[in-house]
Amino acid sequence: GNVVLPFDYTSISPHLGLREEGIYKAYTGRGKGVLLDRNCKVISPVFDAFGRGSEGITSYCDGTNDKWGLFNVVTGKVITPQIYDDTFWCNEGFCRVKIEGKGWNLVDKSGRELFSGYVPLVKDMSNGLALVKDSNDKYGYVNRSGSWVVEPQYDFGCDFGPDKLARVKKNDQWGCINSLGKVVIPFGEYDEISDGYSSADGKLNFRSFRKNGKYGYYGNGEWIVPCKYADNEELNSRLYRYAREHGITMKD
Numbered sequence: 001g002n003v004v005l006p007f008d009y010t011s012i013s014p015h016l017g018l019r020e021e022g023i024y025k026a027y028t029g030r031g032k033g034v035l036l037d038r039n040c041k042v043i044s045p046v047f048d049a050f051g052r053g054s055e056g057i058t059s060y061c062d063g064t065n066d067k068w069g070l071f072n073v074v075t076g077k078v079i080t081p082q083i084y085d086d087t088f089w090c091n092e093g094f095c096r097v098k099i100e101g102k103g104w105n106l107v108d109k110s111g112r113e114l115f116s117g118y119v120p121l122v123k124d125m126s127n128g129l130a131l132v133k134d135s136n137d138k139y140g141y142v143n144r145s146g147s148w149v150v151e152p153q154y155d156f157g158c159d160f161g162p163d164k165l166a167r168v169k170k171n172d173q174w175g176c177i178n179s180l181g182k183v184v185i186p187f188g189e190y191d192e193i194s195d196g197y198s199s200a201d202g203k204l205n206f207r208s209f210r211k212n213g214k215y216g217y218y219g220n221g222e223w224i225v226p227c228k229y230a231d232n233e234e235l236n237s238r239l240y241r242y243a244r245e246h247g248i249t250m251k252d
Helices: 232-245
Strands: 009-016 024-027 031-034 049-054 057-061 066-073 075-082 086-091 094-099 103-108 128-135 141-142 150-156 165-170 175-177 181-184 203-211 214-219 222-229
Touching: 024 057, 031 049, 057 075, 066 086, 075 094, 203 222, 214 232, 222 232
Parallel strands: 049 086
Antiparallel strands: 009 024, 024 031, 049 057, 057 066, 066 075, 086 094, 094 103, 128 141, 141 150, 165 175, 175 181, 203 214, 214 222
8 A cells, every 4th residue: 555654653643632623643752743634644833742622723832831832723823822831622612721820811713812811710612601700709701702791790600501591609699690691590599500401412401400408400491390309210200201202312
């Protein structure tokens, strides 16, 4: 057969975060490496290391310092210099990045930082919104333009789930808001609210609630299982019965 890649590398392995794009990491015995596409074509400069990657973006380090930068495997371009102490996976087109002593930011696939200044904390973009903690330790949500959709006012917050709701905490009580910031589950009405779940086929988006020691499931705008069951087996039995009756495929 024809040699499609010179015998210059001591190890070649898939880039775990970029499997769908068919990206491989190829290293020489001198500790240097490049990225290869599915046709074994070199698509990156020579770097010392590659970090987390997803959605066509990977972090890289070229050895000039101990910082990380971002590289776009689709365009084949370095989109940020090595200035970050930590980088995370790309989600909905944005990567979370951190600079010690400054804070957090989100970077898009062109290398543009979402915020003009760094914030104490920002989470991944989720359903078009990102949770942000401000300098007063209050949480709110920004959109893809970096504008506040939900002003910082909560003591804690969580990502928006597949049901398009987010758990938020205020005065030691939990509630849920929608993507417009409207409170749809009043604070203190339930003792516990879970994160959001989704069925295997995506037809059902739901979460569990606890009140006075009894649990239930709410999803798709209705109570799937009323909040009156203390027995976990009975609770889940009724959830799967609802799924069967409505042609919904649940996850194992």
